[in-house]
Amino acid sequence: MREVAAIGVGITKWGELWKKSFRDIYVETALLALKDAGVDRVDSIYVGSMSSGLFVGQEHIAALLADYLGQAPIPSARVETACASGGLALKLGYMEVASGMSDVVLVSGIEKMTDVSGNEATYALGTAADQEYEGYHGITFPGLYALIAMAHMEKYGTTREQLAMVSVKNHKNGAKNPVAQFPFEVTVDQVLDSVMVADPLRILDCSPITDGAAAIVLYPAELARKYGKPLVKIIGLGHATDTIELAQRTDITWLNSTYLAAKSAYAMADKKPEDIDIVEVHDCFTIAEICVTEALGFVEKGKGGEAVEQGLTALDGKIPVNPSGGLKAKGHPVGASGVAQAVEIVKQLRGECCDRQVPNPRIGMTQNMGGSGASSIVHIFERE
Amino acid sequence: MSTPARYWREIPQRYRLEANKCKNCGKIFFPPRLICNVCQSQELEKTKLAETGKVLTYTIIRVPPHRFVDQAPYAVGIVALDDGTKIAGQIVDCDFGDIKIGMNVRVEFRKIYEMGESGILCYGYKFVPQ
Numbered sequence: 001m002r003e004v005a006a007i008g009v010g011i012t013k014w015g016e017l018w019k020k021s022f023r024d025i026y027v028e029t030a031l032l033a034l035k036d037a038g039v040d041r042v043d044s045i046y047v048g049s050m051s052s053g054l055f056v057g058q059e060h061i062a063a064l065l066a067d068y069l070g071q072a073p074i075p076s077a078r079v080e081t082a083c084a085s086g087g088l089a090l091k092l093g094y095m096e097v098a099s100g101m102s103d104v105v106l107v108s109g110i111e112k113m114t115d116v117s118g119n120e121a122t123y124a125l126g127t128a129a130d131q132e133y134e135g136y137h138g139i140t141f142p143g144l145y146a147l148i149a150m151a152h153m154e155k156y157g158t159t160r161e162q163l164a165m166v167s168v169k170n171h172k173n174g175a176k177n178p179v180a181q182f183p184f185e186v187t188v189d190q191v192l193d194s195v196m197v198a199d200p201l202r203i204l205d206c207s208p209i210t211d212g213a214a215a216i217v218l219y220p221a222e223l224a225r226k227y228g229k230p231l232v233k234i235i236g237l238g239h240a241t242d243t244i245e246l247a248q249r250t251d252i253t254w255l256n257s258t259y260l261a262a263k264s265a266y267a268m269a270d271k272k273p274e275d276i277d278i279v280e281v282h283d284c285f286t287i288a289e290i291c292v293t294e295a296l297g298f299v300e301k302g303k304g305g306e307a308v309e310q311g312l313t314a315l316d317g318k319i320p321v322n323p324s325g326g327l328k329a330k331g332h333p334v335g336a337s338g339v340a341q342a343v344e345i346v347k348q349l350r351g352e353c354c355d356r357q358v359p360n361p362r363i364g365m366t367q368n369m370g371g372s373g374a375s376s377i378v379h380i381f382e383r384e
Numbered sequence: 385m386s387t388p389a390r391y392w393r394e395i396p397q398r399y400r401l402e403a404n405k406c407k408n409c410g411k412i413f414f415p416p417r418l419i420c421n422v423c424q425s426q427e428l429e430k431t432k433l434a435e436t437g438k439v440l441t442y443t444i445i446r447v448p449p450h451r452f453v454d455q456a457p458y459a460v461g462i463v464a465l466d467d468g469t470k471i472a473g474q475i476v477d478c479d480f481g482d483i484k485i486g487m488n489v490r491v492e493f494r495k496i497y498e499m500g501e502s503g504i505l506c507y508g509y510k511f512v513p514q
Contacts, residue, residue: 119450126449132394133415136496136508137473138445138452139460146443147462147472154441154485199444243421247462247470252441 008037086338087368087377174325181331210331236269338368
C-alpha cells in the first residue's frame, strides 16, 4: 500500500446558517480544501452524511455535490455510519489512495440540521439508535448517554462536577477557535444550572444542532514530498462495531468499538497511547468524552472523570483532548464531525492553530463514533 | 407514519416477551435473532424472557421525541432480568425520587403511545417496582 498524506484541509464557520443552502455550505468548504492543497481537479469524492434525507429531504447528494463543486463526471459516493460518517469517508478515501486506485481524493462531510424543527432533528438523530427497541420506548439520544452516565457514576464514582468540567474545558478551547458555533467559555456552575435534558445530563452537557461541513484532500505521500507541502500522513486506522442497542452490551459503561478500533489503529501505526501528542474525540455528550479517553487507553477504566478534573486532558495537559473545542463548543453537524476532527489534527500538526495551538505536536489521533457507540473509527496522523 | 405491518411483526416480542436461545452456546436474544452473535450457530429455539429483574441504570427523559410529548417527563431504564438478558423500557408507577439502581422491578404489559389521532394504539412492556 502507498503512504497517504493529507495535503489540504478546509472548514468554514459552523452554526445556524439560515442564509446558506446545503450545497453552498459544502462547496465553500470543499473549495478551501482544494485551494489549501493547490489542486483544482480531484479523481474521486467521498461525502460523509448521516441523514440528508431527513434533514434536508435530499438523497443522492454525492452526485449533487460533485456537480456543484464543478467536479462531475468524476466518481462521488456518500457514506454513512451515523455520526461516524465523516470518519468513514476518511477511511475510504485513505483506502482509495493507498491502493493506487486514485491519486487525488476529496474526503468531506456535511450536515445541515436547522432546515427542520428541533423535534424533527431529534427524531432524525434518534434513528442512529435501535428504532424498534429504544426509540419505541421513548428513549432519546441524550437519554442513551444519560443511561451510560448514571451507570458510570454508580460504578466508578464519577461526579456530576467532573461531567461539567468536560464541557468547561471544551468551551475554553472552542473560545479560541474562529469556526466554532459557540466560541465562548462556560463555568461549572453554568453547566450545573442549565436545563435538564435527561438526568444527569443538562443542555450544557450536550453537543448542539449545527449546520456545517469539513473537507480534506488526500494524496500519495511520495508525490506530496516532491511539491514540498507540509506533510501530514495517516499512519494508522481502525474501525469496529458493537451492538446497536445499548442494553445488549456486556458493560454499558465501556465503549468496546472504540477500544477495538483504537487497538487496530495503534497496531497499524506501531504506536501506543503514550505516543499520542494530541487527540480529537467524539464528545457528543460530556460522558462520551470520559468513556472515550478510557477506551483509547489514555487513562484506566473508570478514571476518565478524574483525568479531566486533574487537567490531564486540558490544552496544556499530558494529553490534550479536543483542542478544537470538540463537538460541544465547535458544533456537531453529524456527518461532518469526523472530517472536522481530522482537519483540526492536521492544522495542529502543521502548527497553524494560533491561540489554541498545542506546542509542537508530532502524532495526533481522531476518534469518531456513531450512535451510542455501535460504530467507532479511529485514525492516527504523523507530521513528517 | 409506518404501516401497521411494521407494528404487527414485533407483537410476539413486545406483548409476550418472546425471545430465542442459541442451542449451541445458550445465549438468549431479545429480540430474537436468526444467527447467534457469539458462536454463529443458526440453531436457535424459542424461549420467553424472565418477568422480573433489577434496574441497572435509569434516566428521566425531559425533552421527548414528538410521540411522547404528552408523557414527559418520564423515566426509562435498562433492566437486567433474572435470566441474564437486559432490556430497555419505561419505569412507571413510582416517583422519580424512588427509582434506584439495583431496585427490583416486574415487567408489565402497558400502552406505550398512540400513533396519532386515527392511528393504532401501540402496546408493549414497562417496568413496575416490586
